[in-house]
Amino acid sequence: MDKDVFRCVECNEKATELHRDYSNGILKLSICDSCQKPVDKYIEYDPVIILIDALLCKTQAFRHILFNTSLNIHWKLCVFCLLCEAYLRWSQLHGSEQSSDPADIIRYTKEWEFYGMFGLALLELSAYCGGVLWFVWLVVGRLQGGTVELSLFIRALLLSCYGKVLLIPAVIWEHDYSPLCLGLIKLFVLTSNSQAIRVTLNSSRRLSLLAVGFGLLTETCVARACNELPWSIQDAMSL
Ligand SMILES: [Zn+2]
Incomplete structure (x- = not known):
């Protein structure tokens, strides 16, 4: 060793x-x-x-x-969390549609809509991680002259997203408080991310919160762009 x-x-x-x-x-x-x-x-x-x-x-x-452990399930966990998020978005997309029209039922079962949601979730997660990494690289790497161990940092960021698996029970046991539950899950994941960044870099709480905030801002911008640009992915899927 x-x-x-x-x-x-x-x-x-x-x-x-x-x-x-x-x-x-x-x-x-x-x-x-x-x-x-x-x-x-x-x-x-x-x-x-x-x-x-x-x-x-x-x-x-x-x-x-x-x-102190060699827990290397972060990529598998990342794919599983993305599947949970895709399922949540997909179920929200069809949640308000109650139709007995056979054509609608066929459309409802189209798998590519689910994979489209998976792609969107992947794009937003990439934007979030990219935003956090860029901020950390700028502050720690450039301004403070430190180094960021990329593989450890990505592993910490992805492992700390484990709270997203709670999306599945929140969607399955849907009730009036579901939006509140989803908000709390998001808050928990961001808190975990912030703590993982703080531990990995041995930095202050303020820096890790700012990094998470910047990542969230990047993610929101990308999500808005996907919804509003003329070639919007969701528009393409509704064709
Ligand atoms: Zn000690």
Whole structure:
């Protein structure tokens, strides 16, 4: 194993190991040289506890997942979240249409509308990630003279979008409070993103919030452009 590949979940200091094996079957958590606390207390925790701490947006849990585990499901998770979002948009597109006309039913079942929504969701996610990356590159890379590890940053950003899977139960159990639920899910995902950026860059809360805000602005501009330009994708789908 490379030197200094782990991070202390408490103070973000680099560490060479998470536990020490004393050959006679005794394992002990490594202690951080900087803060004198266990480097990663989560390695002996149940995954459910780690998930609860991640849901509570605790920086320690984010550091454990991003630096001290090899969880590499971010691309799969990203595709799954995009499918959830495409399903939500697709169901909203047809939610108000109650028709028994066979032609409408055939149109309703056209798969390409779903994939069109998937494409739109992908475009908006790309715009969001692009906006966040550009802002971080500008502030951290150019103004502060730091470096941004791209693969780690993308992994953190995509993994922290896990809250989008909640869109599926929100759509399935549709009720009067669905718009409120969707708003809360969006807020939760943005909070998680902000925390992931803060942990990855070891930056201030203000910088991570600004990065998320800039990403959101870029995403909104792209979404508006898709809706309003003459070659609007949604217009094309309604033809
Ligand atoms: Zn420490």
